[in-house]
Amino acid sequence: MTQTFTVSENARVQIRACRNRVAIVGWEDAHTVSVDQAARQEGDTIFIEGAVKVNVRVPRAGTITIDDCHADVRMDDLTGSVELANIRGDVALRNLRGETRARDIGGDVVARQIASLKGEGKWDGDVALHDVKNFQADEIEGDLVVRGADAATIRQVGSGVVLERVARAQINEIEGDAHLDDVGAVTLQTLEGDLTARGLRDALSVGDAEGDVNLRDVRGRVAIAKIEGDFIASNVQGALDLPDIEGDAVISFDQVAELTLRAEGDVVLNLPHDANAELEVDAPDGNLVVRAALKISEESESHLRGTLGSGGVKLHVESTDGDVIVRGSGVGEHWHHREHHHREHYRQYAERYAQMGRRIAEEVRASVHASLAEAGIHEHRRKHLWRIGLGIDDDEVATREEPVEEKPRGPAAGSPERQAILDAIARGELGVDDAIKKLRGEA
Numbered sequence: 001m002t003q004t005f006t007v008s009e010n011a012r013v014q015i016r017a018c019r020n021r022v023a024i025v026g027w028e029d030a031h032t033v034s035v036d037q038a039a040r041q042e043g044d045t046i047f048i049e050g051a052v053k054v055n056v057r058v059p060r061a062g063t064i065t066i067d068d069c070h071a072d073v074r075m076d077d078l079t080g081s082v083e084l085a086n087i088r089g090d091v092a093l094r095n096l097r098g099e100t101r102a103r104d105i106g107g108d109v110v111a112r113q114i115a116s117l118k119g120e121g122k123w124d125g126d127v128a129l130h131d132v133k134n135f136q137a138d139e140i141e142g143d144l145v146v147r148g149a150d151a152a153t154i155r156q157v158g159s160g161v162v163l164e165r166v167a168r169a170q171i172n173e174i175e176g177d178a179h180l181d182d183v184g185a186v187t188l189q190t191l192e193g194d195l196t197a198r199g200l201r202d203a204l205s206v207g208d209a210e211g212d213v214n215l216r217d218v219r220g221r222v223a224i225a226k227i228e229g230d231f232i233a234s235n236v237q238g239a240l241d242l243p244d245i246e247g248d249a250v251i252s253f254d255q256v257a258e259l260t261l262r263a264e265g266d267v268v269l270n271l272p273h274d275a276n277a278e279l280e281v282d283a284p285d286g287n288l289v290v291r292a293a294l295k296i297s298e299e300s301e302s303h304l305r306g307t308l309g310s311g312g313v314k315l316h317v318e319s320t321d322g323d324v325i326v327r328g329s330g331v332g333e334h335w336h337h338r339e340h341h342h343r344e345h346y347r348q349y350a351e352r353y354a355q356m357g358r359r360i361a362e363e364v365r366a367s368v369h370a371s372l373a374e375a376g377i378h379e380h381r382r383k384h385l386w387r388i389g390l391g392i393d394d395d396e397v398a399t400r401e402e403p404v405e406e407k408p409r410g411p412a413a414g415s416p417e418r419q420a421i422l423d424a425i426a427r428g429e430l431g432v433d434d435a436i437k438k439l440r441g442e443a
Contacts (some may be wrong), residue, residue: 011062012045018069021053026060026077033058071405072107090125093117108142124160143176160193177211180204185220200238212247220340230265259315266322268313275328276309276419282318292328322420 009030009096015022037051058064059081066073072089075082079097088106093349095113101120102109108125111117111132119137126142129135133150141158148167152169160176163169167184177193180186185202188195194211197204197387202220213224215222215236223241230247233240239258240251247267253323256275261267271277283289284302308328359429 001038002034002036003034003039004176005039005046006031007033007041007044007046007059007062009059009061010044011059013048013056013058013062013066014045014067015048015051015054015066017049017269017345018051018054018066018071020071021074022051022056022066022069022071023054023074024058024064024076024078026062026079028060029057030059030061033062049426105280108154113216115245160403177254203238212408231263250319256313258313259317261316262318264321265319267317267319267324269317269324270328271308271315271326271328273328274309275313276311277313277315278305279308279326280314280316281324281326283322283324286323289323289325290328292326294328 011031011033012442013024013033016277017135022080023135033046033047035046035054036056037048037054039046039048039051041047044075047055048056048188048224058078059080060078062078062307063080063082064075065083066085066087068086068298070088072091073084073087075096076093076094076334076340078095081098082093082096082100084091084100084105086104086405087102089112089206090107091105091109093100093104093109093111093114096111096117097115099116099118101118102123104121105123105125109119109123110128112130114129114132114135115128116134117132117136119135119140122139122250123137124143125139125350126144127137129149129258131148132152132184133145135146135152135154136148139156139158140154143159143161144154144157146152146166146169146364147164149163150168151162152166153262154171156169156173156175160173161174161178162181163179163186164181165183165184166180168186169183170187170373171178172189174188174191174193178188178191178195180195180197180200182199183197183201185204186200186207188209189207191206191211194205195213195215197214197218198216200215200218200220200222204215204218204220204222204224206224208226208228209224210228213227213231213233215233218233218236218238218240223238224231226244226246227242228246231251233250234252236251236253237255237257240261241259242249242259245261245263245265247263248267249261249263250268251259251261253272253275254272256271256277259269262305266286275292278292279290279292281290281304282302282357288302288304292308294306294308295305296304296306302382312394317326330339384416385412
């Protein structure tokens with residue numbers, strides 16, 4: 001049974017207490033609402049209550065409200081405002097050009113081509129967004145994937161986060177890992193897992209990163225207040241402010257920029273051949289190795305200060321309990337060596353790099369399981385969101401059950417092979433990037 005209702009340009013559709021599925025599609029008829037279940041009309045408002053598997057066609061500019069439904073919801077091709085509340089099912093949204101608000105969603109959410117999406121209350125499932133101009137949310141219990149957005153602001157994410165092609169983002173708390181790719185200004189307050197990022201076009205600010213941090217292609221300024229794991233950055237052109245690293249640090253600059261770094265572990269710093277900088281290095285309990293044409297102004301067993309090239313950019317590096325190796329231009333070499341702990345220290349050094357290599361080899365859960373299997377979901381979950389109109393078939397869902405292939409590992413901790421790699425860095429015979437690959441077992 002299909003009913004049609006005539007409405008003005010102020011059409012409203014209110015849906016409540018429906019079950020199984022609710023599908024709403026906008027159409028060109030600006031004065032007609034079509035419903036394939038029982039409905040009633042009061043003025044320009046159409047009421048639908050208690051329906052099962054309801055399909056509705058509405059004027060695109062109409063206002064839609066859906067409340068208290070045990071159903072999957074699909075909405076497509078609308079320009080008016082949309083409100084969802086208390087939905088205990090999955091939600092799929094596409095081509096919504098008005099303001100969309102969603103409060104307390106009990107399933108997964110997938111959305112494409114959305115002008116504005118505001119999440120209120122708690123969303124219990126995974127969230128995958130594509131080309132959403134403006135996204136805000138209070139609490140997301142599952143994983144979050146955002147591909148293409150002008151701005152994203154989230155208070156809390158209970159699992160992993162993937163941000164790609166996002167111009168601006170702020171997330172207060174992430175309880176899992178985070179992967180950033182081709183992003184603008186990003187602020188993360190607390191990150192309980194690992195952070196991987198590439199293509200940082202603007203500033204990255206992080207409060208506390210409880211895992212490892214791996215950055216590549218850094219053009220903006222990076223400030224991380226505390227890193228509880230290791231830090232690796234390559235192809236760096238922006239300034240780095242890293243005052244508290246509990247693990248090791250390996251940095252390769254493409255273009256020298258301001259650096260403030262203090263680590264408990266070992267530090268390897270690779271500078272471009274034309275670096276002009278003021279360098280200050282401290283290693284109170286380790287070795288200092290500077291392979292560069294450095295004009296020394298201050299020197300002691302644990303401290304070195306001088307000028308590279310014509311000076312200018314300030315580089316301050318300190319390791320509180322490890323070694324510091326700096327590689328730059330020229331043939332000059334400065335080595336301050338403590339024989340009494342050399343062998344034992346390098347054994348610990350190798351062990352720390354072995355742990356770092358294994359963590360990096362996982363590539364942060366294979367970049368959050370290959371960006372959550374291209375906006376899929378965890379292996380331990382079997383959900384049906386992706387079958388309600390977004391073109392993902394059963395074969396693709398089945399692939400999420402396959403284990404992630406283990407990455408190769410480098411030489412064992414304490415082995416002569418691993419020691420040789422570390423010594424080659426210090427002698428300048430092996431570049432930092434190549435050394436990282438060997439430590440990971442990738443070369």
